[in-house]
Amino acid sequence: QSVLTQPPSASGTPGQRVTISCSGSTSNIGSKIVNWYQQLPGTAPKLLIYSNDQRPSGVPDRFSGSKSGTSASLAISGLQSEDEADYYCAAWDDSLSAYVFGTGTKVTVL
Amino acid sequence: EVQLLESGGNLIQPGGSLRLSCAASGFTFSGYGMSWVRQAPGKGLEWVSAISGSGGSTYYADSVKGRFTISRDNSKNTLYLQMNSLRAEDTAVYYCGRKQDRPPGIAVAARGDDYWGQGTLVIVSS
Numbered sequence: 483q484s485v486l487t488q489p490p491s492a493s494g495t496p497g498q499r500v501t502i503s504c505s506g507s508t509s510n511i512g513s514k515i516v517n518w519y520q521q522l523p524g525t526a527p528k529l530l531i532y533s534n535d536q537r538p539s540g541v542p543d544r545f546s547g548s549k550s551g552t553s554a555s556l557a558i559s560g561l562q563s564e565d566e567a568d569y570y571c572a573a574w575d576d577s578l579s580a581y582v583f584g585t586g587t588k589v590t591v592l
Numbered sequence: 593e594v595q596l597l598e599s600g601g602n603l604i605q606p607g608g609s610l611r612l613s614c615a616a617s618g619f620t621f622s623g624y625g626m627s628w629v630r631q632a633p634g635k636g637l638e639w640v641s642a643i644s645g646s647g648g649s650t651y652y653a654d655s656v657k658g659r660f661t662i663s664r665d666n667s668k669n670t671l672y673l674q675m676n677s678l679r680a681e682d683t684a685v686y687y688c689g690r691k692q693d694r695p696p697g698i699a700v701a702a703r704g705d706d707y708w709g710q711g712t713l714v715i716v717s718s
Contacts, residue, residue, distance in 0.1 A: 484636070515695070517704035519637070526687055526711055527629070527637060532704035533695045570637050574702035580653050581627070581701055586636040 485510060486571055486584035493590040494561045502587045504554040504571035510582060512552040514574045518545075519583075521568045530569070531556060558589070566591045594618040594707045596688050601712030608678050608716075614671040614688030614709055622646070622666040625691035625700035628673050630684035631711075638684070641673065642691065642701040651701045656682075678716045685711040 487505045494500040506512065518531035529538050531547035534554065546557045554573075558565055571584035600612040614626070627642040641662040642651045650662050661674040671688055689705030 514702055515698060519705075521637070526708040527689075527705070528708070529692075529704045529706045532692060532706075533698070536695075538704075538706055568636075572637075572639070572704075574699065578654065579651070581639040581642065581651070583629075583637040583639060 484585045485575055485578070485582050486573065488569075488571060488584040488587045490585070491588045491590065493592055494558075495592045496561055496563065498561045499557060499559045500561055500589060501558075502556045502569055502571075502589070504556070504584050506552050506554070506573060506575075508552060509577040510552075510573045510575040511549065511554055513576065516547065516549055516554040517572045518547055518554075518556045519570045519572065521570065523567070527570065561591055563591050565589060594690065596690065596707055596709035598686065598688050598709040598712040601686065601714045603715045603717065604678055605718050606679060606716055609674070609676045610678065610714060612673040612675065612686055612688075612712060612714070614673075616669045616671065616690070619690070621664075621669040624693060625703070626662075626664060626671045627689045627691060627701070627705055628662060628671075628686055629689055629705070630682075630686045630714075632681075632684040635684075640686070643671070644700050649700070675714070678714075680716050683714060683716045685713050687711045 515533045519527040521527045534549040535547045628640040690707040692703040
């Protein structure tokens with residue numbers, strides 16, 4: 483099992499704000515940058531947030547990231563139907579000497 | 593336009609070997625670290641391996657260490673993953689990814705993957 487724990491699911495209606503948590507430890511989130519990925523059904527992952535809170539060009543500002551201590555969060559504001567996807571956090575883990583992905587969260591737009 | 597195209601996926605018997613390739617175009621290949629990430633059917637993402645732009649530094653997940661080897665040929669703009677002693681649990685779609693060139697001061701393997709290929713399917717079964 484992954485050392486980064488996410489809730490298996492999250493949901494909201496169009497326009498709502500949804501937040502996804504990612505819980506880790508001092509060997510990963512607590513001391514390393516966090517990246518977030520979006521994976522639409524049947525497609526390759528896409529980098530959504532890097533270095534805790536930075537958006538790559540082209541990513542809407544509805545998506546935001548934050549980090550505090552050994553936890554990180556991804557927020558989606560103004561939820562849209564096209565945001566239905568799986569979301570993964572990721573970070574380097576010094577204890578494992580490995581890049582680890584979170585367990586993943588499926589976002590459903592009701 | 594950045595493009596990554598994986599190939600080499602196949603049905604292979606347990607204990608067999610396979611080499612995956614990832615052909616890159618649209619950027620200066622040698623200037624970027626690269627990675628392999630896999631996804632078993634119906635499961636989440638699992639990081640497999642990463643390599644620096646020069647090829648001088650490599651990193652592996654414990655689940656593949658000693659069995660898989662990542663390498664690159666910068667003259668051919670191609671990334672490889674040599675997979676030996678394959679097991680049923682290696683069955684997955686394998687994606688190659690390009691590591692970002694930022695932020696500075698952060699190890700390549702820790703950076704985000706900003707471009708991905710479409711994936712190639714490896715099935716290990718008798």
